[in-house]
Amino acid sequence: MNHKKKILVLHTGGTISMAEDEQGNVSPNAQNPLNRLNLPSDQVEIVAEDIFNLPSPHITLEHMLLLKNRIIAACDGDFDGVVITHGTDTLEETAFFLDSTIQRGKPIVITGAMRSSNELGTDGIYNLKTAIRVVADNDSHDRGVLVVMNDEIHSARFVTKTHTTNVSTFQTPTHGPLGLLTKNKIFYFHRDSENQHLDITSVTGNVPIIKCYAGMNGEILDLLDPNRIDGLVIEALGAGNLPPSTVAPIERLLAHHVPIVLVSRCFNGIAEPVYDYEGGGSRLHHAGVLFAPEVNSQKARIKLIIGLNAKVKNLDDFMEN
Numbered sequence: 301m302n303h304k305k306k307i308l309v310l311h312t313g314g315t316i317s318m319a320e321d322e323q324g325n326v327s328p329n330a331q332n333p334l335n336r337l338n339l340p341s342d343q344v345e346i347v348a349e350d351i352f353n354l355p356s357p358h359i360t361l362e363h364m365l366l367l368k369n370r371i372i373a374a375c376d377g378d379f380d381g382v383v384i385t386h387g388t389d390t391l392e393e394t395a396f397f398l399d400s401t402i403q404r405g406k407p408i409v410i411t412g413a414m415r416s417s418n419e420l421g422t423d424g425i426y427n428l429k430t431a432i433r434v435v436a437d438n439d440s441h442d443r444g445v446l447v448v449m450n451d452e453i454h455s456a457r458f459v460t461k462t463h464t465t466n467v468s469t470f471q472t473p474t475h476g477p478l479g480l481l482t483k484n485k486i487f488y489f490h491r492d493s494e495n496q497h498l499d500i501t502s503v504t505g506n507v508p509i510i511k512c513y514a515g516m517n518g519e520i521l522d523l524l525d526p527n528r529i530d531g532l533v534i535e536a537l538g539a540g541n542l543p544p545s546t547v548a549p550i551e552r553l554l555a556h557h558v559p560i561v562l563v564s565r566c567f568n569g570i571a572e573p574v575y576d577y578e579g580g581g582s583r584l585h586h587a588g589v590l591f592a593p594e595v596n597s598q599k600a601r602i603k604l605i606i607g608l609n610a611k612v613k614n615l616d617d618f619m620e621n
């Protein structure tokens with residue numbers, strides 16, 4: 301007889317826990333509608349906790365740290381896996397944070413919804429059910445943190461929110477979903493390599509993100525006080541290039557030992573130091589700018605904060621891998 305899986309479901313809020321009023325305004329509920337979920341008890345035992353009830357734009361790195369500690373305690377205990385429900389706006393950041401701070405092992409899945417609990421075609425209960433199915437599946441072990449929405453399974457490391465309202469918003473631009481669910485089965489197509497993880501105990505640090513654009517001058521960068529920031533992420537052009545007038549302010553920040561990380565503003569692909577012209581990625585890299593090839597700016601920011609809090613010696617290597 302199969303062992304009955306014991307799964308912890310941690311609700312953090314978001315549209316999945318909200319409802320709309322008669323005017324169509326969506327807001328958090330006092331009563332979490334997800335608690336009406338009815339699962340066959342001979343397959344899984346569910347323990348649900350409302351750890352927070354926040355729209356995901358209210359989620360901070362401190363919330364992510366609390367969540368990480370609760371998940372590690374659950375996995376060290378007698379839970380067979382954890383499902384987290386979360387607002388979709390910052391879901392990829394929480395997923396990436398957890399994937400970067402928790403060792404691979406028991407399945408950890410994050411899900412959310414694009415339509416609140418009483419809207420026509422609501423996807424919340426369905427996504428929660430499929431997330432529980434994925435956690436209960438033996439093949440979901442050792443895959444890192446997974447994002448399950450709309451019958452697809454994605455790696456936290458690569459997934460991103462691509463659409464403001466569509467239920468298929470979560471996509472992996474570089475190589476598609478890791479797997480999918482049908483009515484009765486779960487199929488994994490491939491296994492993503494392991495993300496670096498560091499178990500940190502603090503998340504301090506002020507690391508803003510600046511987006512680059514054609515004709516950008518150095519004025520915004522000049523406004524940054526090196527004593528008030530701990531790092532900077534720049535969404536650069538193409539494979540990782542910047543307009544020439546940004547170079548002098550960048551050199552000034554580097555001289556004050558502010559780590560600067562470049563990612564691409566492109567939706568898809570890998571950033572790397574290639575071009576040898578003023579502002580080109582190769583020259584910037586030589587000057588000390590770091591590259592985060594695989595991740596978008598919001599994930600690079602989280603990665604840099606994790607590296608700084610873990611006091612990583614070689615940040616260049618850490619950000620690049």
Ligand SMILES: NC(=O)C[C@H](N)C(=O)O
Pocket residue numbers: 313314315316354355356357386387388389390412413414415
């Ligand atoms: N679909 C959602 O969950 C969006 C909502 N604004 C949130 O992130 O909390």
